[in-house]
Amino acid sequence: MKNHFRLGLFIFITPVLLWLLLLIIVPHVELLLMSLHGKDDMGRTVWTLANYRNFFTEEIYWYTFVRTALYAVIVTILTFLVTFPVAFYITKIVSPRLSGFLTVLLLMPFWVSELVRVYGWMILLRESGVINHLLTSAGLLDAPVEMLYNDITMLMGLVYTSMLFMVVPLISSLEGMDDSLIEAAHDLGASPMTIFYRIIIPYAAPGITSGSIVVFMLALGNYLTPKLMGGKNSLWFTEQIYNEFIASFNWNQGAAFGFLLLALSSLIIWAGLKISKQQLGKALS
Amino acid sequence: MAPVLDIQHLRKTFGDFIAVDTLNFQVEDGSFFSILGPSGCGKTTLLRMIAGFQQPTEGKLLIRGRDMSRVPPNRRPVNLVFQNLALFPMMNVRENIAFGLKRQGVGAPEISRRVDSLLERVHLSGYGNKDISQLSGGQKQRVAIARSLVLEPSLLLLDEPLGALDLKLREQMKIELKKLQADVGTTFMYITHDQSEALVMSDRVAVMHNGRFEQIDTPRNLYSNPATRFVAGFVGETNILPVRASSSAPLQVQTSFGLMLRATPVGNCQSDTLDLFIRPESIILTPAESHEDINLFPLTVQNILFDGSNTKLLATVGQSDHELLVALPQNQQFAHIGKGDTVPAGVHVDSCRCYPRGGS
Numbered sequence: 001m002k003n004h005f006r007l008g009l010f011i012f013i014t015p016v017l018l019w020l021l022l023l024i025i026v027p028h029v030e031l032l033l034m035s036l037h038g039k040d041d042m043g044r045t046v047w048t049l050a051n052y053r054n055f056f057t058e059e060i061y062w063y064t065f066v067r068t069a070l071y072a073v074i075v076t077i078l079t080f081l082v083t084f085p086v087a088f089y090i091t092k093i094v095s096p097r098l099s100g101f102l103t104v105l106l107l108m109p110f111w112v113s114e115l116v117r118v119y120g121w122m123i124l125l126r127e128s129g130v131i132n133h134l135l136t137s138a139g140l141l142d143a144p145v146e147m148l149y150n151d152i153t154m155l156m157g158l159v160y161t162s163m164l165f166m167v168v169p170l171i172s173s174l175e176g177m178d179d180s181l182i183e184a185a186h187d188l189g190a191s192p193m194t195i196f197y198r199i200i201i202p203y204a205a206p207g208i209t210s211g212s213i214v215v216f217m218l219a220l221g222n223y224l225t226p227k228l229m230g231g232k233n234s235l236w237f238t239e240q241i242y243n244e245f246i247a248s249f250n251w252n253q254g255a256a257f258g259f260l261l262l263a264l265s266s267l268i269i270w271a272g273l274k275i276s277k278q279q280l281g282k283a284l285s
Numbered sequence: 286m287a288p289v290l291d292i293q294h295l296r297k298t299f300g301d302f303i304a305v306d307t308l309n310f311q312v313e314d315g316s317f318f319s320i321l322g323p324s325g326c327g328k329t330t331l332l333r334m335i336a337g338f339q340q341p342t343e344g345k346l347l348i349r350g351r352d353m354s355r356v357p358p359n360r361r362p363v364n365l366v367f368q369n370l371a372l373f374p375m376m377n378v379r380e381n382i383a384f385g386l387k388r389q390g391v392g393a394p395e396i397s398r399r400v401d402s403l404l405e406r407v408h409l410s411g412y413g414n415k416d417i418s419q420l421s422g423g424q425k426q427r428v429a430i431a432r433s434l435v436l437e438p439s440l441l442l443l444d445e446p447l448g449a450l451d452l453k454l455r456e457q458m459k460i461e462l463k464k465l466q467a468d469v470g471t472t473f474m475y476i477t478h479d480q481s482e483a484l485v486m487s488d489r490v491a492v493m494h495n496g497r498f499e500q501i502d503t504p505r506n507l508y509s510n511p512a513t514r515f516v517a518g519f520v521g522e523t524n525i526l527p528v529r530a531s532s533s534a535p536l537q538v539q540t541s542f543g544l545m546l547r548a549t550p551v552g553n554c555q556s557d558t559l560d561l562f563i564r565p566e567s568i569i570l571t572p573a574e575s576h577e578d579i580n581l582f583p584l585t586v587q588n589i590l591f592d593g594s595n596t597k598l599l600a601t602v603g604q605s606d607h608e609l610l611v612a613l614p615q616n617q618q619f620a621h622i623g624k625g626d627t628v629p630a631g632v633h634v635d636s637c638r639c640y641p642r643g644g645s
């Protein structure tokens with residue numbers, strides 16, 4: 001019996017371990033080694049910290065780095081603010097029959113690829129796009145306005161692409177909440193605001209945490225949306241990495257940036273968990 | 286002084302369905318008042334209206350003489366113990382009990398003092414820092430009651446709080462609740478479909494059926510003098526025999542299997558199809574003397590339902606197949622009776638209660 005259990009565990013865990021080893025650990029070790037190498041004046045490959053030093057000395061790298069981190073946090077907060085009322089409405093207010101239908105409606109846009117969705121936004125927002133056409137023909141605008149290629153549009157695009165990953169954990173954590181908890185708090189003298197802060201938010205906290213982590217990481221590592229909707233002035237750190245690898249062909253520099261981004265996301269998530277007093281294991285289970 | 290709860294012409298409808306049908310009643314200060322009824326009789330709707338979660342369609346609801354119609358649940362001087370308890374899982378026992386006091390803006394030392402004294406009162410001293418998930422069913426129960434009692438409400442509403450407990454614990458909690466109520470003196474309004482809970486604990490019981498109160502009385506009166514056919518059938522065990530009246534004043538009835546009995550009419554017994562109610566313990570085996578007020582008939586024992594002090598017989602009258610439930614006295618006087626024996630039996634006229642069939 002025990003041997004069978006061991007064998008079963010072994011069979012199931014092997015693909016996971018292989019996947020982790022071959023696709024995560026090995027490439028990362030390779031990248032780490034790469035980031036610590038550089039060429040000296042003679043063109044020979046040597047061990048060096050120059051790639052990391054470059055990051056701290058070049059202002060543009062710094063600037064992009066901080067900007068990306070800040071915007072990713074803002075995207076996470078905005079996504080939460082947009083999706084929480086939706087999740088609350090679906091789980092607590094409409095009838096159960098309708099809530100399944102609404103959830104499907106919510107998921108439907110995510111059946112098409114991110115690229116197609118971003119192009120959809122571009123068709124709506126560009127200078128010759130649908131919204132400009134409607135506004136000018138209605139007489140509200142004299143001339144078409146370029147709505148693409150600025151930070152606001154980029155943020156909106158990022159929030160839109162991340163919504164799914166916030167709304168699903170929120171719905172599942174709110175679904176588990178008994179309505180009588182809300183009534184009990186109300187009965188014990190709590191105002192609607194207090195109920196929200198003391199009962200609903202703490203109850204949904206694991207869902208909020210796991211949603212936030214996923215959304216934050218996706219936003220931080222997103223390439224497509226900032227590239228297509230953000231335009232020239234909205235640099236994203238992933239674009240810097242891409243440039244190093246593809247444009248400059250400086251793989252060592254690109255690898256160093258990659259590791260800095262990894263360190264940054266880990267640090268911010270760690271800080272977020274500390275501040276909200278959540279545990280990673282609890283949030284993701 | 287105004288009664289704690291005064292309900293006037295209270296009515297609640299959901300579309301065509303009448304959940305609570307024009308109720309009028311008062312609850313006295315410091316009493317243990319129960320509402321007993323089958324599921325779907327409207328008792329939970331009534332409770333939710335008192336707590337403020339539902340608005341009455343018509344009528345008035347006064348608590349200590351104050352009209353509650355525009356007062357939201359968080360401002361009413363009543364607290365509700367929920368059926369599923371609804372303890373807050375993200376807080377420990379102490380925080381759960383302190384929740385309401387914090388909302389009232391009570392100072393921290395005062396909160397601590399009152400929570401401690403209440404923990405002691407419900408025998409949970411030392412459990413303050415435990416998580417809700419660490420408690421047993423009975424302990425959760427007591428936390429839920431403490432959480433409401435700490436606010437010193439005018440009226441504590443309890444919505445079948447013992448429903449989720451197992452039988453033994455329920456028996457124990459019944460006694461504890463009754464003691465607790467006598468101890469704190471808060472008015473309890475208890476909702477249940479379990480007649481034993483209502484009879485054991487209450488000072489007064491209202492039997493509810495189809496949104497109406499059939500009878501409001503003391504548990505003893507409810508049992509011995511049920512006012513309507515529904516109460517007679519719902520409260521306590523009883524034998525129900527469909528009968529035809531053969532003569533009235535004094536009422537004499539004939540059962541479907543031909544037995545003639547003298548009976549006491551309750552309510553309007555003008556029609557000649559009636560229902561006869563006889564409690565199992567009012568059937569006396571081998572009555573010592575024949576008295577003119579006692580109906581006599583022979584019983585054939587079909588089965589003995591042994592249940593300790595609560596042992597009963599299933600017996601038929603003569604050759605008929607209609608089985609009567611007969612309670613055996615608690616002494617061992619009838620221990621010798623076996624299956625198939627025939628024993629003389631008698632029942633007093635006052636214990637044969639006839640109600641009109643169908644409506645109340």
